[in-house]
Amino acid sequence: MPVAAERREKVDAFVRRHFLWPGSLRLHRAALGGDILRAPVNVLLSPVLLLARLSGWLCRKAGLGRAGDWLGRRRILLRTAVVARLEAAIRAELLDGAARTAQGNAAIADYTGSRSAVAELTIALVALAVGALAFRALTPGMVSMAPGVAETVARATAVAAFPLGETLGRLWYGIFPAGPSPLLTGLTILGLVVLGSVAGAFAGILADPVQAWLGVHRRRLLRLLDAVEAGADGQRPVVAHEHVLARLVDLSDALLSALRLFRG
Structure with a gap:
């Protein structure tokens, strides 16, 4: 169709305009403000989104098409300013203001949701790199990084407070390590999770x-x-593999953290 072909010709220009620098920087200026508060909430809501999409898929397989469609089209994540700006650009530049239907809205929401999941995976890769360089450990997320950070903080605090000076303190705690308290570990986990979600x-x-x-x-x-x-006869929303991968990373992050805490 001529209209469809015209839209596809616009995709390459759209990608260059909004996803390459400096367009990406302009897009993310919208994150300065309320998005910093919405980001941690969306991290908590991401498993709910995955569960809703999986439940919708299972309902459709069981012949409960209406319930499956309803679950598949629920917008679980909070709408961030960056997402709002991106959705407006998609409608204006690619769809010419069209797609004001339940199916169109769900398709756009799934696209922006997948993009958000990739942002979470980016933070996980950064955490992996930091963990490998700083702690020589596998840290696929902020939770598994927390024990190492808490240990470092506890040791630095103990060395600074050593009564015979920091030099002897480093020697002493090199032989008798100072472990972090449960409170310090908990606060470190909380702080790193918030930091990671804001960075996301x-x-x-x-x-x-x-x-x-x-x-x-x-x-x-x-x-x-x-x-x-x-339109309505097309594909129903399904679970994007980015969401599944992000949740698997979260699970491995939590399991590694639990193992390190139990060993400690």
Whole structure:
């Protein structure tokens, strides 16, 4: 169709305009403000989104199409300013203001949700790199990094408070390590999780250009256009693999942290 072909021709220009620098920087300026508060909440709501999508898929397989569609179209995550700006750009530049239907709204929400999941995975990769360099440990997230950070803080505090000076303190605690208290470990986990989720609000500054270079954004936007053009007879929302991967990373993060705490 001529309209569909015209929309697809606009995708490459859209990706360059919004996902490469300086467009990505302009897009994420919207995150300064309320998005910093919404980011930690969305991290907590992400497993609920995954559960809703899986439940919807299972309902459709069981013949409960109406219930499955309802679950599949629930918008679980809080709508951030960055997402609102991106959705407005998609409607204005790719859809010409169209897709004001339940199916179109769900397709756009799934696209932006997948992009948010990639931002979480970006933070997980950063945590892996920091853990490998600083603690020589596998840390696929902020929770598994927390015991190492808490240990470092506890040791530095103990050395600074050693009555015979810091030099002897380092020697003493090199032989008799000072372990972190449960309170310090808990506060460290909380602080790092909040820090990671806030950083996730801006992770797209790095993640978007990489995905643009790899053609990921182009493929996702073309799938979005296909879903919108298919209308009510098209594909129902399914669980995006980015959400599944992000939740698997969260699970491994929690398990590694629990193992380290039990060993300690």
